[in-house]
Amino acid sequence: MATIKPFLLVLLFSIFSRISSSKTHHPLDPLTREELSLVQLIVKKSYPPRSSPVFHYVALDEPEKHDVLSWLAKPEPEPLPRRAQAILRVHKQTHELVVDLKARKVVSKHVHRGPGFPSLTLEEQTAANDLPLTYGPFLRSAAKRGIDVSQVVCSVFTVGWFAEEKQFIGKRVVKIQCFSKKDTVSVYLLPVEGLTIVVDLDEMRIVEYKDREVAPMPRAEGTEYRLSKLPLPHGPRINDTYHRTFFHACRWMNWEFHVSFDARPGLVISMARIYDPDQKAFRSVMYRGHISELFVPYQDPTEDYYYKTFFDSGEFGFGVSAVSLVPNGDCPSHAVYMDAFYAGPDGTPVHVPNVFCIFERHAGEVMWRHTELAIPHVTIAESRPEVSLVVRMIVTVGNYDHVIDWEFKPSGSIKTQVGLTGILEVKAANYTHADQAAASEEAHGTYLAEHTIGLYHDHFLTYYLDIDVDGATNSFVKKNLVPRRNTNTGHHRTPRKSYWTVVTETARTESEAKIRLGVGPTELVIENPNKKTKPGNPHGYRLIPGPVIHPLLAPDDGPQIRGSFTNYNIWVTPYNKTERYAGGKYVDQSQGEDGLAVWTRRNRKIENEDIVMWHVIGFHHVPCQEDFPMMPTLSGGFELRPTNFFERSAVLKAVPPPPMKADGCGVVEP
Amino acid sequence: MATIKPFLLVLLFSIFSRISSSKTHHPLDPLTREELSLVQLIVKKSYPPRSSPVFHYVALDEPEKHDVLSWLAKPEPEPLPRRAQAILRVHKQTHELVVDLKARKVVSKHVHRGPGFPSLTLEEQTAANDLPLTYGPFLRSAAKRGIDVSQVVCSVFTVGWFAEEKQFIGKRVVKIQCFSKKDTVSVYLLPVEGLTIVVDLDEMRIVEYKDREVAPMPRAEGTEYRLSKLPLPHGPRINDTYHRTFFHACRWMNWEFHVSFDARPGLVISMARIYDPDQKAFRSVMYRGHISELFVPYQDPTEDYYYKTFFDSGEFGFGVSAVSLVPNGDCPSHAVYMDAFYAGPDGTPVHVPNVFCIFERHAGEVMWRHTELAIPHVTIAESRPEVSLVVRMIVTVGNYDHVIDWEFKPSGSIKTQVGLTGILEVKAANYTHADQAAASEEAHGTYLAEHTIGLYHDHFLTYYLDIDVDGATNSFVKKNLVPRRNTNTGHHRTPRKSYWTVVTETARTESEAKIRLGVGPTELVIENPNKKTKPGNPHGYRLIPGPVIHPLLAPDDGPQIRGSFTNYNIWVTPYNKTERYAGGKYVDQSQGEDGLAVWTRRNRKIENEDIVMWHVIGFHHVPCQEDFPMMPTLSGGFELRPTNFFERSAVLKAVPPPPMKADGCGVVEP
Structure with a gap:
């Protein structure tokens, strides 16, 4: 070595x-x-x-x-x-x-009045989870399967909405699925199959119970993930303190913004403004940004899994589900942390330590650079290392963990990223080889380990982006890239046969701003038509979209009616303080009666108005063995990039770091 | 403060x-x-x-x-x-x-024999650039424009191929464009317009000269980018040694790979293998990866710009154009550097110091994590910080700089990234306001500054990826996500109406592997059909594609005939040592007679063969004022992710970093 x-x-x-x-x-x-x-x-x-x-x-x-x-x-x-x-x-x-x-x-x-219930409290979920453990029929089902009830944990799953299930309408019911914790803490990987357990949360009792069939139990072997319990040898070793802030208003380099906590969306970024040295003033970019909904429909239509079509934010609360961050693991050693409080079910404040972290990212990227060799006797190699500020929250709803980042760059860009990690949702199955699962129409997932199917599913994230470019009054502009034939007249008398040009189209109403990405090349810009650069371009911020996803569920299926805000990747609405959540205000057992798809039917005017952009990004997930027992993070995100917002590059005069000596360390004061 | x-x-x-x-x-x-x-x-x-x-x-x-x-x-x-x-x-x-x-x-x-010439040498470019400065007609043109010839620099541009330009066929000609360096080093932003200068490189003389029209000169004001020359105040300040390696074979954490230099593609990654603790052996992932071509067609069909349809790798050489990296700017302070040599025009070795850098990235990402709250009396919050190794080269062909990264992750992923920065290609124009440019069909770009149009263009990058999953014999498999109607029979008697499933399709021949991305959701996997996991899944690596781009030029246009390898985003060919460059071996003035589109017409067998995947990613670029005078980096890339390659997550047993004290510093030995 x-x-x-x-x-x-x-x-x-x-x-x-x-x-x-x-x-x-x-x-x-x-x-x-x-x-x-x-x-x-x-x-x-x-x-x-x-x-x-x-x-x-x-x-x-x-x-x-x-x-x-x-x-x-x-x-x-x-x-x-x-x-x-x-x-x-x-x-x-x-x-x-x-x-x-x-x-x-x-x-x-x-x-x-009407359908839809508020998000669940953690306490009623815990109470519901305990019900089967003392429920006679469940004890008999466990005995039949040879399972020790003291080794069982149960978990609440929202039931979604299917018009045919009239017995649920108007009732706050959830389904309970139970798991074995014998020899494992990855309980989601050892489901007890074949049971239907329905709990009425308002009455806090089991209102329906069915033991339909006994399925084989996946094995606990290979599901451990705590380092302290994993057999040696360990490795590879990862090379790499802990401070806290109580201020919600942050100023960093040329940015200022406000970081807040809300029990529903969790992390909220407000009042993001950037300093313009030409105007000698902070200029507004985004009034508010948050994740509006996370829709996770599983793709198994059979009895145990058909209803699993979760809306993690509306049903469980992204803020309530935000976890305390692990220093040095979830955030680097130089991060600072922020706490939050939310109201428990009796109204008593619940303290969540370290719910956000904020850190400078030095990822070894290049902010900008150029080497110039064309000028005789002059050698130029100018380079500036990239640095950015990241604000992070991690949300864990049951098995999955979502790492939510907002990143601010000195160039004026705001980048978002979502990282998917945690444990797969699996079902037990009688297969012993992948070929059997592949040959079956009933698998609905990847055969990952003995008796274990990792279920197909999607993650649709909808961002609420109240962009205010230099003030609230903005327009949404599509700059379409259009191929042209060279007409070979006038100045065009050249052998070139074709080129593309930009045809600009301003969306006048909500209908004109509904966009399914992937159809044609278009730059999507929020512009302030009332503020222009010296050369005359309207001030703007451009969306460089995140991972494109389109729904594959049928439009008449209950889950897709509720999740109809995923029908387009981009929506633009006039600002309305009550319209914040793409899936509606009351999402649990909602019927699609509220939310983006409904509001935008009014086809309101959005030109030169205070407008909000909504952006749906996501991932289809076909599980693979590497996701077992713990999925390495899969990431994606989008960028909001200044586009004729500044007169010129905002980082042209950025000062490079002072040189450092090898093997030395030092402290820099600005 | x-x-x-x-x-x-x-x-x-x-x-x-x-x-x-x-x-x-x-x-x-x-x-x-x-x-x-x-x-x-x-x-x-x-x-x-x-x-x-x-x-x-x-x-x-x-x-x-x-x-x-x-x-x-x-x-x-x-x-x-x-x-x-x-x-x-x-x-x-x-x-x-x-x-x-x-x-x-x-x-x-x-x-x-036949069309196509080798890439240009730097020396003949320099010689050609000097020709106008002593050429009578050019001196008269300069005088007519009031330009001091001592303040002029010229630059070589390849002429492309247009069937109509018969006078060029068989001759190694280039066009010369000249720029003013008066009061600026951003010479590309001050073009001398209206001249056509054609140089025969083999004869090294001007063979065609036209002074067609006098256009206004853009202004030098605001184009400076060297910190030492920029007026105070500077800012914001960026917070942030220098070692060198001569070994081309690297081993880092669970990876080993070979880094090499080639004057044509520059950075070449070979023999990438990852250690599998279950098999107690290194297993092959990629035999060779490099950037095969970079096609940059500008979108102005008029006389001065129609021919600007560059193939930066084939015409100029990515290796020859790779620059010496700037420590602490282009790469972080802990990077190590590697030198390279290539043959100058007389065969004498030319030394390029610091042509590559290699560094560990600690970007504050999360490798994997999970918080478990479902198990009574047990609290789990396991988290591992991400770390990766980056190998970087930066290529500067004239005005543009491309930052080329290959990143290795302990989870088994290989990620690539390309960052675009440098100076825009602009043309002078008579406009004084953006509205005039917008109203004109002749602008072909964004009005950025006085008399300055930033030209529309594209960047198409084609990666050569000789993936060898556990050996050379592999197949290319499309896992199509297909919507299904729930038939409500048997086990399916549920209110769920729809779901999606995976239909697997192995490409038998080259035609079946040509893919235009964006049509439907498909996972693209290189599999070894002869090697399976214990549950029975073929070992594979999946491509998570980079930024999707499709050509907008007409198929009968010369540049697009030469750039026909951009017609699809994915191609798969049987391995052939002579097929390395998507645009062909001799690209300068090529006529589309060589390259991917030609080779794949033979429609060779690619199932269970030694195969190579080609991936085209890219960016349409509508310039904006922030790109002036120096563009903040715009990045994108793709991921090659193990998919049933390992039995389970390769980083499950990764060891987190030791805890550190606040305000302390220390040295860690493994």
Whole structure:
């Protein structure tokens, strides 16, 4: 073995608080622990003592956009009035409340009618999961299978919506699937098959139970993933502290933005603005960005799996499902962390430590460079290393983990990335060889290990992007690349036969902005038609799309009716504070009555208006053995890139890092 | 301003030499400086004293694949016989020679007939560039425009092929475009318009000259990019040694591969193999990978620009155009560098220091992770940070710089990335506002600055990927995702109406492997049908494609006939040592008579054969003001991902880095 040569790299990291005193709220700061407790107190007081409202969602009721922008333009010692919104279940009804925190009172109360339920609380999921373990018929089913009930864990799965299942309509039901934890912690890989268990969450009891068939049990062997339990030899070894910030307003290099937490979407980026040295001012880019929904339909139509068509954000809550990040594993050693609070089912604040991390990325990329050899007696080799700031959240709903990144580049680009990792959803099957599974029409997945099928499925992520290029009033412009025949007249008298040109088309209404990507080459730009560069180009930000996916489910299938926001990869809507979630507000057992596809039927005007872009990206997933027992991260994302937003490159004058000595280490002060 | 908190990050980096003694050649090592000198001597001796052959290309004549593989399976002190191939111009003819280095003689000599010329030498480009500066008519043109000839630099542009231009057929001609360097080093941004200058390279004289019209000159203002010359204030500041390796065989974590230099493609990755702890052996993944061609057609059909349809690799040589990397700018501070040699026009070795860099990437990504909350009394949060090894080359042909990366991941993935940066190709125009350019059919680009149009163009990159999954004999398999209607019979009696499944199709011949991406969802896998996992899945590597691009030029247009390898995004051919360059061997003024589109017409058998995959990725480029005067890098690439190649995740047992103390620094020994 050759010698090892270690070097030290200095990483400089800084987060600035824009609003210096933590006593004054940024208008978009999430509710604090104290504010959540106050909401709990006010809400509980508004109900009779024994009505026990269950808190499903509590969040800042954001001030109107124009109020936020005016306050921030001239921040005052007095913060904007703080209000909270709360969604509760009370006596089998869904209540929507708005609470004024200063006046300490409920200012509005509304009962939600129609289909769709709020996202599940973790506590009711835990209670439902425990029900089978003391339920006589389940104990008999376990005995029949030779399974020790003390070695069983169960997990809640939302039931989706199928018009034919009339018995579920109006009831908050879930299905329960149980797994063996005997000799494994990868419980998702050892499902107990052949059972149907339906629980009514409002009554918290099993309302349907069927033991249909006994299937073979996959083996626990090879499913361990904790390093401490894995047999030696280990390896390869990965070469590579821990600080915390409480400020939600960040300023980094030429960027400033606000990072907030919301129990529904989790990570929310607001008020992203970039400094323009020509204008000597910060200019607005994005008022708000978050993941609006994650639709994961499995592709097995049989009894045990047909209903598995999850909407992870709307049904489980991306914020509630965000995990505490593992320092040095989930984020590099120089990351800083942020905590969050959300309302538990009785309204008590729940603390999630390290829910976000923020770090500078030095990935060894090149920001820009050029070597010039054409000029005699002059040698030029100018190069600037890339650096960016990443804000990260990781969401784990059951078996899967999604790594959600927002990345800010000094050039003006905002890049997103989603990384898929965690454990596959598998089913047990009688096969002993891949050829049997391939020959069957019943496999619906890849044969991965003994008796184990990794199920086919999709991940559709829908991003909400309230881009405000230099102010709210923007247009959505398609720059179509169109092939042309050279007419060979006038100046064109050349032997060239063809070329392409750009034909610009501004979308006037929502219909004109529905785009299925992959049809033709088009640049998609959010432009401010009222602000132009000196040469006369409208200020814009361009979308370089993420991994393209189109739905393969039939349009009349329940899951696809609910997931109809995946029918297009791009949608543009006029800004409306109530339209934030592509699958609608109440997603559990929704029937497609709310959401993007419904709103846009009104075909509203979107030209020179305050507009929001929605972008659907995703992955079809055909599992393979490498995904077992733990999937190496698969990533994809999109870029929002300034396009005639600046007069010239924003990083032309970027200062390269100071030279360093070999084997040395040092500290750089700006 | 808040305080700055600097941390130190330890980066461990190591390159191992697989063949310990540098005296024994790896069979794929590039020709050394001494070997190149020997080739020069032998070749010159084989010609009469005054015939002055010009060396256009000298490279290792690689041994046959099976000889390489058998030697490496059992390396002997005696290396494989070293032979060189050389392409020369002698008396206006193209000669192809093979030289035996041990026997010190030319073992074959062949004269190339038909269209197509070898790539240009840098020296003849320089000589041609100087011709206008002493050419009477050009001096008069300059005077007419008020341009000081001492402030002019000229640059060679290949002429492409258009059947109508019969006067060029059989002649090694180029066009010359001149630029002003007055008050700028971004010469490409100040073209002298309206001139046609044609140079015969073999005669080294101007054979055609036209002064057609006088156009306005773009301004030098705002085109400076050297930090030392840019006015204060500078910023933002970028936070961030220099070692060299002479071993071409690298071993890193669970990977080993060979890095070589070739004057035509530049960076060549060979013999990529990954260690399998189950098989306790290195297993083959890729025999050879390189960029086969880069096609950049500009989209202006008018006199000055119609012919600009460059094939940067075939016409200029990616290796010859590879630049010396800038430490700390082009590569991070912990990178190691590698030098290269190529044959100059008289055969003398030319030294390129720092032509490649190799570095570990710690980008803050997550290799895999999972938080488990479903098991009572057990808390699990396992996470492994991603680390990878990057091999980089940067190629600068005139104005554009392409950053070429090959990245190796411990999970078994090989990722590629190409980054586009450098200076736009612009033309001068009479416009003073973007609206005028938009209204004109003659602009063919974006109005970027006074009198300056950034021309529309494309970048098509074609990768040569000789994947050998567990040996050479492989098949190309399309796993089509096909929507199905739920028939509601048997086990399917559920309310689910639809799902998708996988229909597998093995390509039998070259025609069946030509794929235009974007039509339907398909997983593309190179499989070894003779090697299966324990569950019975054929060993495979899957392609996750790069940015999809389709040609927009007409199929009967000269440039597209030459660039017909872009008609599909995927091609698969049987391995043939002579088929390495998608655009053919002799690309300058080629007529489409050689290359992928021609070879595959034979529709050869590719099932269970030694096969090569070709992947075309690319970017349509509509310039914007941010690309001026220096374009921030725009990146894209593809991933080759193991798919049932391993029995399970290859990184399950990866060891996380040791914990570090805050504000500390340290050195880690494995």
